[in-house]
Amino acid sequence: MTFQPIWPWWVMVPVILAAVVVLAWTAVRSRPGRAGLRGALLPAGLVVLLLLAALRPGVPGGSVRAAATDLNVFFVVDTTSSIAAEDYGNGSPRLDGVRKDIMAIAGELAGARFSMITFDSRAVVRMPLTTDASALDTLTGVLEPQVTVYSTGSSVTVARTLLNERLQAARDSHPERARIVYYLGDGEQTSGKAPEPMRVDASLVNGGAVLGYGTAEGGRMKEKANYSSTAGTDYIQDRSGGSSGDAVSRIDEDMLRGIAAQLGVPYVHRAAGDAVAPMMQAARPGALKETSESLEGRVELYWAPALAAFVLALWESLRVLRQLRQLRPAEKEVRP
Incomplete structure:
Protein backbone atom coordinates (compact mmCIF):
# COMPACT_ATOMS: atom_id res chain seq x y z
CA MET A 1 0.00 0.00 0.00
CA THR A 2 1.19 3.51 -0.82
CA PHE A 3 0.14 6.96 0.39
CA GLN A 4 -0.20 10.26 -1.48
CA PRO A 5 -1.33 12.77 1.18
CA ILE A 6 -3.34 15.83 0.21
CA TRP A 7 -0.74 17.97 2.04
CA PRO A 8 3.05 17.61 2.12
CA TRP A 9 4.45 15.24 4.74
CA TRP A 10 5.97 18.13 6.67
CA VAL A 11 2.41 19.36 7.21
CA MET A 12 0.75 15.96 7.68
CA VAL A 13 3.16 14.69 10.37
CA PRO A 14 2.59 17.62 12.81
CA VAL A 15 -1.17 17.39 12.22
CA ILE A 16 -1.16 13.67 13.02
CA LEU A 17 0.96 14.19 16.14
CA ALA A 18 -1.31 17.01 17.33
CA ALA A 19 -4.37 14.82 16.78
CA VAL A 20 -2.80 11.98 18.78
CA VAL A 21 -1.99 14.32 21.69
CA VAL A 22 -5.51 15.78 21.75
CA LEU A 23 -7.15 12.37 21.58
CA ALA A 24 -4.94 11.00 24.35
CA TRP A 25 -5.71 13.99 26.56
CA THR A 26 -9.45 13.58 25.88
CA ALA A 27 -9.32 9.88 26.74
CA VAL A 28 -7.54 10.56 30.08
CA ARG A 29 -10.08 13.21 31.10
CA SER A 30 -13.16 11.23 29.97
CA ARG A 31 -15.59 10.03 32.62
CA PRO A 32 -15.39 6.37 33.60
CA GLY A 33 -18.11 4.05 32.43
CA ARG A 34 -19.73 3.08 29.17
CA ALA A 35 -21.05 6.53 28.28
CA GLY A 36 -17.69 8.15 28.91
CA LEU A 37 -15.89 5.54 26.84
CA ARG A 38 -18.28 6.03 23.93
CA GLY A 39 -17.89 9.80 24.18
CA ALA A 40 -14.13 9.43 23.86
CA LEU A 41 -14.06 6.77 21.14
CA LEU A 42 -16.44 8.52 18.74
CA PRO A 43 -14.38 11.68 18.12
CA ALA A 44 -11.24 9.55 18.10
CA GLY A 45 -12.69 7.32 15.40
CA LEU A 46 -13.79 10.29 13.30
CA VAL A 47 -10.38 11.95 13.50
CA VAL A 48 -8.53 8.73 12.68
CA LEU A 49 -10.77 8.04 9.66
CA LEU A 50 -10.45 11.61 8.33
CA LEU A 51 -6.67 11.56 8.74
CA LEU A 52 -6.51 8.22 6.96
CA ALA A 53 -8.56 9.62 4.06
CA ALA A 54 -6.26 12.67 3.93
CA LEU A 55 -3.29 10.35 3.53
CA ARG A 56 -4.88 9.00 0.30
CA PRO A 57 -4.03 5.30 0.64
CA GLY A 58 -3.89 3.21 -2.51
CA VAL A 59 -2.62 -0.02 -3.98
CA PRO A 60 -0.79 -0.62 -7.29
CA GLY A 61 -3.03 -1.63 -10.15
CA GLY A 62 -3.29 -1.20 -13.93
CA SER A 63 -1.29 1.28 -15.93
CA VAL A 64 -1.69 4.72 -17.47
CA ARG A 65 0.00 6.44 -20.40
CA ALA A 66 2.81 8.81 -19.68
CA ALA A 67 1.53 12.37 -19.47
CA ALA A 68 2.49 14.92 -22.10
CA THR A 69 3.59 17.43 -19.51
CA ASP A 70 5.92 19.35 -21.82
CA ARG A 284 2.19 14.82 -34.02
CA PRO A 285 5.33 16.83 -34.85
CA GLY A 286 8.52 15.00 -35.69
CA ALA A 287 10.41 16.98 -33.04
CA LEU A 288 8.44 15.23 -30.32
CA LYS A 289 9.62 11.80 -29.29
CA GLU A 290 7.27 8.92 -29.95
CA THR A 291 6.80 6.81 -26.84
CA SER A 292 4.86 3.75 -25.82
CA GLU A 293 5.89 4.20 -22.22
CA SER A 294 3.25 3.49 -19.60
CA LEU A 295 3.30 4.35 -15.95
CA GLU A 296 2.24 2.05 -13.13
CA GLY A 297 -1.35 2.71 -12.21
CA ARG A 298 -2.81 3.13 -8.73
CA VAL A 299 -6.19 2.28 -7.24
CA GLU A 300 -7.32 4.97 -4.81
CA LEU A 301 -8.74 3.80 -1.45
CA TYR A 302 -9.27 7.14 0.31
CA TRP A 303 -13.01 6.87 -0.31
CA ALA A 304 -13.33 3.94 2.14
CA PRO A 305 -12.29 5.79 5.34
CA ALA A 306 -14.07 8.92 4.09
CA LEU A 307 -17.30 6.95 3.68
CA ALA A 308 -16.85 5.32 7.09
CA ALA A 309 -16.35 8.75 8.69
CA PHE A 310 -19.52 10.03 7.02
CA VAL A 311 -21.56 7.06 8.27
CA LEU A 312 -20.16 7.45 11.78
CA ALA A 313 -20.91 11.17 11.85
CA LEU A 314 -24.41 10.59 10.50
CA TRP A 315 -25.11 7.92 13.14
CA GLU A 316 -23.96 10.21 15.94
CA SER A 317 -26.04 13.10 14.58
CA LEU A 318 -29.16 10.94 14.63
CA ARG A 319 -28.38 9.82 18.19
CA VAL A 320 -28.05 13.44 19.35
CA LEU A 321 -31.32 14.38 17.65
CA ARG A 322 -33.12 11.54 19.44
CA GLN A 323 -31.75 12.74 22.77
CA LEU A 324 -32.91 16.30 22.07
CA ARG A 325 -36.42 15.09 21.26
CA GLN A 326 -36.51 13.16 24.54
CA LEU A 327 -35.55 16.30 26.48
CA ARG A 328 -38.40 18.47 25.14
CA PRO A 329 -41.27 16.97 27.23
CA ALA A 330 -39.16 17.24 30.39
CA GLU A 331 -38.59 20.93 29.72
CA LYS A 332 -42.34 21.54 29.48
CA GLU A 333 -43.03 19.81 32.83
CA VAL A 334 -40.78 22.14 34.85
CA ARG A 335 -42.51 25.26 33.58
CA PRO A 336 -44.81 26.91 36.20
Whole structure:
Protein backbone atom coordinates (compact mmCIF):
# COMPACT_ATOMS: atom_id res chain seq x y z
CA MET A 1 0.00 0.00 0.00
CA THR A 2 1.19 3.51 -0.82
CA PHE A 3 0.14 6.96 0.39
CA GLN A 4 -0.20 10.26 -1.48
CA PRO A 5 -1.33 12.77 1.18
CA ILE A 6 -3.34 15.83 0.21
CA TRP A 7 -0.74 17.97 2.04
CA PRO A 8 3.05 17.61 2.12
CA TRP A 9 4.45 15.24 4.74
CA TRP A 10 5.97 18.13 6.67
CA VAL A 11 2.41 19.36 7.21
CA MET A 12 0.75 15.96 7.68
CA VAL A 13 3.16 14.69 10.37
CA PRO A 14 2.59 17.62 12.81
CA VAL A 15 -1.17 17.39 12.22
CA ILE A 16 -1.16 13.67 13.02
CA LEU A 17 0.96 14.19 16.14
CA ALA A 18 -1.31 17.01 17.33
CA ALA A 19 -4.37 14.82 16.78
CA VAL A 20 -2.80 11.98 18.78
CA VAL A 21 -1.99 14.32 21.69
CA VAL A 22 -5.51 15.78 21.75
CA LEU A 23 -7.15 12.37 21.58
CA ALA A 24 -4.94 11.00 24.35
CA TRP A 25 -5.71 13.99 26.56
CA THR A 26 -9.45 13.58 25.88
CA ALA A 27 -9.32 9.88 26.74
CA VAL A 28 -7.54 10.56 30.08
CA ARG A 29 -10.08 13.21 31.10
CA SER A 30 -13.16 11.23 29.97
CA ARG A 31 -15.59 10.03 32.62
CA PRO A 32 -15.39 6.37 33.60
CA GLY A 33 -18.11 4.05 32.43
CA ARG A 34 -19.73 3.08 29.17
CA ALA A 35 -21.05 6.53 28.28
CA GLY A 36 -17.69 8.15 28.91
CA LEU A 37 -15.89 5.54 26.84
CA ARG A 38 -18.28 6.03 23.93
CA GLY A 39 -17.89 9.80 24.18
CA ALA A 40 -14.13 9.43 23.86
CA LEU A 41 -14.06 6.77 21.14
CA LEU A 42 -16.44 8.52 18.74
CA PRO A 43 -14.38 11.68 18.12
CA ALA A 44 -11.24 9.55 18.10
CA GLY A 45 -12.69 7.32 15.40
CA LEU A 46 -13.79 10.29 13.30
CA VAL A 47 -10.38 11.95 13.50
CA VAL A 48 -8.53 8.73 12.68
CA LEU A 49 -10.77 8.04 9.66
CA LEU A 50 -10.45 11.61 8.33
CA LEU A 51 -6.67 11.56 8.74
CA LEU A 52 -6.51 8.22 6.96
CA ALA A 53 -8.56 9.62 4.06
CA ALA A 54 -6.26 12.67 3.93
CA LEU A 55 -3.29 10.35 3.53
CA ARG A 56 -4.88 9.00 0.30
CA PRO A 57 -4.03 5.30 0.64
CA GLY A 58 -3.89 3.21 -2.51
CA VAL A 59 -2.62 -0.02 -3.98
CA PRO A 60 -0.79 -0.62 -7.29
CA GLY A 61 -3.03 -1.63 -10.15
CA GLY A 62 -3.29 -1.20 -13.93
CA SER A 63 -1.29 1.28 -15.93
CA VAL A 64 -1.69 4.72 -17.47
CA ARG A 65 0.00 6.44 -20.40
CA ALA A 66 2.81 8.81 -19.68
CA ALA A 67 1.53 12.37 -19.47
CA ALA A 68 2.49 14.92 -22.10
CA THR A 69 3.59 17.43 -19.51
CA ASP A 70 5.92 19.35 -21.82
CA LEU A 71 3.25 20.47 -24.29
CA ASN A 72 1.36 23.73 -24.66
CA VAL A 73 -1.75 23.06 -26.75
CA PHE A 74 -3.68 25.91 -28.37
CA PHE A 75 -7.18 25.35 -29.75
CA VAL A 76 -8.32 27.95 -32.31
CA VAL A 77 -12.06 27.38 -32.67
CA ASP A 78 -14.47 28.75 -35.26
CA THR A 79 -17.67 30.00 -33.56
CA THR A 80 -19.23 31.75 -36.54
CA SER A 81 -22.82 30.93 -37.48
CA SER A 82 -21.62 28.40 -40.05
CA ILE A 83 -20.28 26.11 -37.32
CA ALA A 84 -23.94 25.36 -36.56
CA ALA A 85 -24.52 23.94 -40.05
CA GLU A 86 -26.27 20.59 -39.76
CA ASP A 87 -24.07 18.38 -41.92
CA TYR A 88 -22.08 16.53 -39.28
CA GLY A 89 -23.15 12.93 -38.90
CA ASN A 90 -26.90 12.41 -38.94
CA GLY A 91 -27.92 16.05 -39.27
CA SER A 92 -26.00 17.25 -36.20
CA PRO A 93 -24.32 20.66 -36.12
CA ARG A 94 -20.62 20.84 -36.89
CA LEU A 95 -20.04 22.19 -33.40
CA ASP A 96 -20.85 18.73 -32.00
CA GLY A 97 -17.84 17.35 -33.83
CA VAL A 98 -15.66 20.24 -32.68
CA ARG A 99 -16.57 19.61 -29.03
CA LYS A 100 -15.98 15.88 -29.37
CA ASP A 101 -12.56 16.28 -31.00
CA ILE A 102 -11.31 18.87 -28.51
CA MET A 103 -11.95 16.54 -25.60
CA ALA A 104 -10.52 13.57 -27.52
CA ILE A 105 -7.29 15.50 -28.10
CA ALA A 106 -7.18 16.54 -24.44
CA GLY A 107 -7.55 12.90 -23.46
CA GLU A 108 -4.69 11.83 -25.73
CA LEU A 109 -2.43 14.60 -24.41
CA ALA A 110 -3.14 14.11 -20.71
CA GLY A 111 -1.04 16.41 -18.54
CA ALA A 112 -0.49 19.05 -21.22
CA ARG A 113 -1.41 22.72 -20.79
CA PHE A 114 -4.41 23.83 -22.83
CA SER A 115 -5.59 27.19 -24.08
CA MET A 116 -8.56 28.12 -26.24
CA ILE A 117 -9.08 31.00 -28.66
CA THR A 118 -12.45 31.38 -30.39
CA PHE A 119 -13.16 33.56 -33.39
CA ASP A 120 -16.17 34.91 -35.26
CA SER A 121 -16.30 38.64 -35.98
CA ARG A 122 -13.30 38.93 -33.65
CA ALA A 123 -10.94 36.62 -31.79
CA VAL A 124 -11.06 36.14 -28.01
CA VAL A 125 -8.94 34.15 -25.55
CA ARG A 126 -11.54 32.03 -23.79
CA MET A 127 -9.06 30.17 -21.61
CA PRO A 128 -5.37 30.86 -20.93
CA LEU A 129 -2.92 27.99 -20.65
CA THR A 130 -3.92 25.64 -17.84
CA THR A 131 -3.53 22.00 -16.85
CA ASP A 132 -7.13 21.96 -15.56
CA ALA A 133 -8.79 19.52 -17.96
CA SER A 134 -12.11 19.95 -16.18
CA ALA A 135 -12.07 23.67 -17.02
CA LEU A 136 -11.47 22.81 -20.65
CA ASP A 137 -14.31 20.29 -20.52
CA THR A 138 -16.68 22.89 -19.04
CA LEU A 139 -15.70 25.55 -21.57
CA THR A 140 -16.02 23.14 -24.49
CA GLY A 141 -19.45 22.05 -23.32
CA VAL A 142 -20.81 25.62 -23.36
CA LEU A 143 -19.32 26.65 -26.70
CA GLU A 144 -22.02 28.24 -28.86
CA PRO A 145 -22.09 29.93 -32.26
CA GLN A 146 -22.19 33.70 -32.56
CA VAL A 147 -25.59 35.36 -32.10
CA THR A 148 -27.12 35.52 -35.55
CA VAL A 149 -27.85 39.27 -35.60
CA TYR A 150 -24.18 39.97 -34.82
CA SER A 151 -22.98 37.83 -37.71
CA THR A 152 -21.99 40.44 -40.29
CA GLY A 153 -19.20 38.55 -42.00
CA SER A 154 -16.00 37.06 -40.65
CA SER A 155 -12.52 36.10 -41.71
CA VAL A 156 -11.09 32.62 -41.22
CA THR A 157 -7.76 34.14 -40.17
CA VAL A 158 -9.03 36.83 -37.79
CA ALA A 159 -7.33 35.01 -34.88
CA ARG A 160 -3.85 35.28 -36.40
CA THR A 161 -2.66 38.26 -34.31
CA LEU A 162 -3.97 36.90 -31.02
CA LEU A 163 -2.58 33.44 -31.74
CA ASN A 164 0.86 34.91 -32.49
CA GLU A 165 0.80 36.83 -29.22
CA ARG A 166 -0.17 33.76 -27.17
CA LEU A 167 2.44 31.57 -28.87
CA GLN A 168 5.15 34.18 -28.38
CA ALA A 169 4.27 34.57 -24.69
CA ALA A 170 4.35 30.79 -24.23
CA ARG A 171 7.78 30.54 -25.85
CA ASP A 172 9.17 33.41 -23.80
CA SER A 173 7.96 31.95 -20.50
CA HIS A 174 8.74 28.28 -21.18
CA PRO A 175 10.92 27.85 -24.28
CA GLU A 176 11.47 24.16 -23.50
CA ARG A 177 7.79 23.28 -24.03
CA ALA A 178 6.61 22.41 -27.52
CA ARG A 179 3.66 24.45 -28.82
CA ILE A 180 0.86 22.59 -30.60
CA VAL A 181 -1.88 24.38 -32.54
CA TYR A 182 -5.23 22.86 -33.49
CA TYR A 183 -7.37 24.99 -35.77
CA LEU A 184 -10.99 23.75 -35.91
CA GLY A 185 -13.37 25.21 -38.47
CA ASP A 186 -15.08 24.94 -41.85
CA GLY A 187 -13.00 27.43 -43.85
CA GLU A 188 -15.98 29.51 -44.95
CA GLN A 189 -14.92 33.12 -45.56
CA THR A 190 -17.91 35.47 -45.21
CA SER A 191 -16.27 38.88 -44.80
CA GLY A 192 -16.53 39.70 -48.51
CA LYS A 193 -12.78 39.95 -49.07
CA ALA A 194 -9.87 37.55 -49.20
CA PRO A 195 -8.50 36.55 -45.78
CA GLU A 196 -5.19 37.89 -44.55
CA PRO A 197 -2.44 35.25 -44.29
CA MET A 198 -2.10 33.62 -40.88
CA ARG A 199 1.46 35.01 -40.63
CA VAL A 200 2.47 32.78 -37.75
CA ASP A 201 6.22 32.52 -37.15
CA ALA A 202 7.18 28.97 -38.07
CA SER A 203 9.44 28.72 -35.02
CA LEU A 204 6.43 29.21 -32.74
CA VAL A 205 4.52 26.14 -33.94
CA ASN A 206 5.96 22.68 -33.28
CA GLY A 207 2.98 20.70 -34.49
CA GLY A 208 -0.76 20.36 -34.58
CA ALA A 209 -3.38 20.17 -37.31
CA VAL A 210 -6.14 22.02 -39.09
CA LEU A 211 -9.36 20.08 -38.57
CA GLY A 212 -12.14 20.63 -41.09
CA TYR A 213 -15.87 20.13 -40.50
CA GLY A 214 -18.74 20.01 -42.96
CA THR A 215 -19.53 18.65 -46.41
CA ALA A 216 -19.49 19.89 -49.99
CA GLU A 217 -23.30 19.58 -50.05
CA GLY A 218 -23.49 21.79 -47.00
CA GLY A 219 -26.08 22.18 -44.29
CA ARG A 220 -28.62 24.64 -42.97
CA MET A 221 -27.95 26.69 -39.84
CA LYS A 222 -30.44 27.41 -37.08
CA GLU A 223 -30.67 30.94 -35.78
CA LYS A 224 -29.33 31.85 -32.36
CA ALA A 225 -31.24 34.63 -30.64
CA ASN A 226 -28.83 35.40 -27.77
CA TYR A 227 -25.93 33.93 -25.86
CA SER A 228 -28.13 32.57 -23.06
CA SER A 229 -30.32 30.49 -25.36
CA THR A 230 -29.78 27.40 -27.44
CA ALA A 231 -30.39 27.32 -31.17
CA GLY A 232 -33.89 28.36 -32.20
CA THR A 233 -36.33 26.57 -34.44
CA ASP A 234 -35.95 28.91 -37.42
CA TYR A 235 -33.15 28.63 -39.94
CA ILE A 236 -30.92 31.47 -41.10
CA GLN A 237 -32.23 32.85 -44.37
CA ASP A 238 -30.19 33.55 -47.47
CA ARG A 239 -30.85 37.16 -48.49
CA SER A 240 -27.83 37.63 -50.72
CA GLY A 241 -28.34 38.63 -54.33
CA GLY A 242 -32.10 38.84 -54.00
CA SER A 243 -32.43 35.10 -53.35
CA SER A 244 -34.61 33.65 -50.62
CA GLY A 245 -34.79 30.44 -48.64
CA ASP A 246 -32.64 28.74 -46.02
CA ALA A 247 -28.96 29.66 -46.14
CA VAL A 248 -26.57 26.76 -46.71
CA SER A 249 -22.98 26.62 -45.47
CA ARG A 250 -20.42 24.48 -47.30
CA ILE A 251 -16.95 23.51 -46.18
CA ASP A 252 -14.07 25.17 -48.02
CA GLU A 253 -11.31 22.58 -47.86
CA ASP A 254 -9.01 24.53 -50.16
CA MET A 255 -9.10 27.41 -47.68
CA LEU A 256 -8.41 25.04 -44.79
CA ARG A 257 -5.50 23.44 -46.63
CA GLY A 258 -4.07 26.89 -47.20
CA ILE A 259 -4.29 27.71 -43.49
CA ALA A 260 -2.64 24.38 -42.67
CA ALA A 261 0.21 25.16 -45.05
CA GLN A 262 0.73 28.58 -43.47
CA LEU A 263 0.82 27.03 -39.98
CA GLY A 264 3.09 24.23 -41.18
CA VAL A 265 0.72 21.49 -39.98
CA PRO A 266 -1.37 18.86 -41.82
CA TYR A 267 -5.02 19.22 -42.77
CA VAL A 268 -7.44 16.51 -41.56
CA HIS A 269 -11.12 16.36 -42.49
CA ARG A 270 -13.29 15.20 -39.61
CA ALA A 271 -16.62 13.41 -39.89
CA ALA A 272 -18.84 11.64 -37.39
CA GLY A 273 -17.38 8.30 -36.35
CA ASP A 274 -13.81 9.11 -37.37
CA ALA A 275 -11.20 7.53 -35.11
CA VAL A 276 -8.97 9.66 -32.90
CA ALA A 277 -5.71 7.86 -33.70
CA PRO A 278 -5.31 9.01 -37.34
CA MET A 279 -5.91 12.61 -36.31
CA MET A 280 -3.27 12.42 -33.59
CA GLN A 281 -0.75 10.62 -35.79
CA ALA A 282 -1.09 13.23 -38.50
CA ALA A 283 -0.78 16.08 -36.05
CA ARG A 284 2.19 14.82 -34.02
CA PRO A 285 5.33 16.83 -34.85
CA GLY A 286 8.52 15.00 -35.69
CA ALA A 287 10.41 16.98 -33.04
CA LEU A 288 8.44 15.23 -30.32
CA LYS A 289 9.62 11.80 -29.29
CA GLU A 290 7.27 8.92 -29.95
CA THR A 291 6.80 6.81 -26.84
CA SER A 292 4.86 3.75 -25.82
CA GLU A 293 5.89 4.20 -22.22
CA SER A 294 3.25 3.49 -19.60
CA LEU A 295 3.30 4.35 -15.95
CA GLU A 296 2.24 2.05 -13.13
CA GLY A 297 -1.35 2.71 -12.21
CA ARG A 298 -2.81 3.13 -8.73
CA VAL A 299 -6.19 2.28 -7.24
CA GLU A 300 -7.32 4.97 -4.81
CA LEU A 301 -8.74 3.80 -1.45
CA TYR A 302 -9.27 7.14 0.31
CA TRP A 303 -13.01 6.87 -0.31
CA ALA A 304 -13.33 3.94 2.14
CA PRO A 305 -12.29 5.79 5.34
CA ALA A 306 -14.07 8.92 4.09
CA LEU A 307 -17.30 6.95 3.68
CA ALA A 308 -16.85 5.32 7.09
CA ALA A 309 -16.35 8.75 8.69
CA PHE A 310 -19.52 10.03 7.02
CA VAL A 311 -21.56 7.06 8.27
CA LEU A 312 -20.16 7.45 11.78
CA ALA A 313 -20.91 11.17 11.85
CA LEU A 314 -24.41 10.59 10.50
CA TRP A 315 -25.11 7.92 13.14
CA GLU A 316 -23.96 10.21 15.94
CA SER A 317 -26.04 13.10 14.58
CA LEU A 318 -29.16 10.94 14.63
CA ARG A 319 -28.38 9.82 18.19
CA VAL A 320 -28.05 13.44 19.35
CA LEU A 321 -31.32 14.38 17.65
CA ARG A 322 -33.12 11.54 19.44
CA GLN A 323 -31.75 12.74 22.77
CA LEU A 324 -32.91 16.30 22.07
CA ARG A 325 -36.42 15.09 21.26
CA GLN A 326 -36.51 13.16 24.54
CA LEU A 327 -35.55 16.30 26.48
CA ARG A 328 -38.40 18.47 25.14
CA PRO A 329 -41.27 16.97 27.23
CA ALA A 330 -39.16 17.24 30.39
CA GLU A 331 -38.59 20.93 29.72
CA LYS A 332 -42.34 21.54 29.48
CA GLU A 333 -43.03 19.81 32.83
CA VAL A 334 -40.78 22.14 34.85
CA ARG A 335 -42.51 25.26 33.58
CA PRO A 336 -44.81 26.91 36.20
